Amino acid sequence: MIMVGAMIAALWGIGVAMKTPYQARWTMIAILLLAVMMLQVVLPDGHPLRTATGGDARLWGLLIAFGFIVWGYRKVLGLLRARVVQTAAPVAKSDKFSPTELDRYARHIILREVGGQGQKALRDARVLVVGAGGLGAPALQYLAAAGVGTIGVIDDDLVENANLQRQVIHLDRNIGMPKVHSAAEAMTAQNPFVTVRPYHRRLDADIADDLFADYDLVLDGTDNFATRYLVNRTTVAQGKPLVAAALTQWEGQISLYDPAHGTPCYECVFPTAPDAALVPSCAEAGVIGPLPGVIGAMMAVEAVKQITGAGLGLGGRLLIYDALYAESRTIAIKPRADCAVCGGKG
Numbered sequence: 001m002i003m004v005g006a007m008i009a010a011l012w013g014i015g016v017a018m019k020t021p022y023q024a025r026w027t028m029i030a031i032l033l034l035a036v037m038m039l040q041v042v043l044p045d046g047h048p049l050r051t052a053t054g055g056d057a058r059l060w061g062l063l064i065a066f067g068f069i070v071w072g073y074r075k076v077l078g079l080l081r082a083r084v085v086q087t088a089a090p091v092a093k094s095d096k097f098s099p100t101e102l103d104r105y106a107r108h109i110i111l112r113e114v115g116g117q118g119q120k121a122l123r124d125a126r127v128l129v130v131g132a133g134g135l136g137a138p139a140l141q142y143l144a145a146a147g148v149g150t151i152g153v154i155d156d157d158l159v160e161n162a163n164l165q166r167q168v169i170h171l172d173r174n175i176g177m178p179k180v181h182s183a184a185e186a187m188t189a190q191n192p193f194v195t196v197r198p199y200h201r202r203l204d205a206d207i208a209d210d211l212f213a214d215y216d217l218v219l220d221g222t223d224n225f226a227t228r229y230l231v232n233r234t235t236v237a238q239g240k241p242l243v244a245a246a247l248t249q250w251e252g253q254i255s256l257y258d259p260a261h262g263t264p265c266y267e268c269v270f271p272t273a274p275d276a277a278l279v280p281s282c283a284e285a286g287v288i289g290p291l292p293g294v295i296g297a298m299m300a301v302e303a304v305k306q307i308t309g310a311g312l313g314l315g316g317r318l319l320i321y322d323a324l325y326a327e328s329r330t331i332a333i334k335p336r337a338d339c340a341v342c343g344g345k346g
Helices: 002-017 022-042 048-052 057-082 099-104 115-124 136-146 161-165 179-190 205-212 225-238 290-308
Strands: 126-130 150-154 195-199 217-220 242-248 251-257 317-322 327-332
Touching (some): 022 057, 126 136, 136 150, 136 179, 136 290, 205 225, 225 242, 242 290, 251 290, 290 317
Parallel strands (some): 126 150, 126 217, 217 242
Antiparallel strands (some): 251 317
């Protein structure tokens, strides 16, 4: 028993030293316990190795069964928590900013295009960000810093070590944590005056309508076309603006899609998904670390302009940024009359 305990402690210590995710550490311990269980079954009574590892298979069987029960309980509890819909009444906010808020947002308020009314519009706004990864991370940070009153974020991924090269909202200590909770922690730590609603689950058609109905504006920072098309169709059906972006390697693109106000929708521009071989993921093709920050920050800028009415947004224009050659270009995009989603009503 003591020997097995020492081995478990050693495995855990090595995992901590190497910053291995929790799941990997527990997997190694489970393999060790199963190996010990096999020794108890295979080796004859009185064998030194069997004696040194407990001497009784039933004891290890009970420990392993108990471990599975605890794991199953935590798994079910996590799924239930992820599906919880926040029903608590929102905290009433004063029409006036506190002195701390006025000082915090002073650089916004003195801008002619934003002013006090624009900052109040930001505080009253409800923005949903789909994805808390490369694009979502900087967008969420700047939306929170800008004082957007209610920010929802939906993502079913956990923070991984490989994310930290570019997803700067997440910290090393949060490896293994759901991305939405890691992001919410950082956002509220940066600005306690905003409300963050994390949804740790994958966006699907069953929840999209109800979820989007609670927000004024949607930002799409996902990395797969199925979700992008779902986000587009839902925002079009509800008449809500969508800021969508994408990136790969050294290049990023961004636009504002709002057919209710004259722009094309996402599927007007990208009616069919390209072959998967032509759009490899960041894991397959790589991506330069600061690029998501550049494009994600642009998403936040477009959101702030849309909410405050400042300047001219990217509706009807697709901005493409090439970081490798320090070039950017803008392409005019128009509604398609045969679009199956918006019908070219833009």
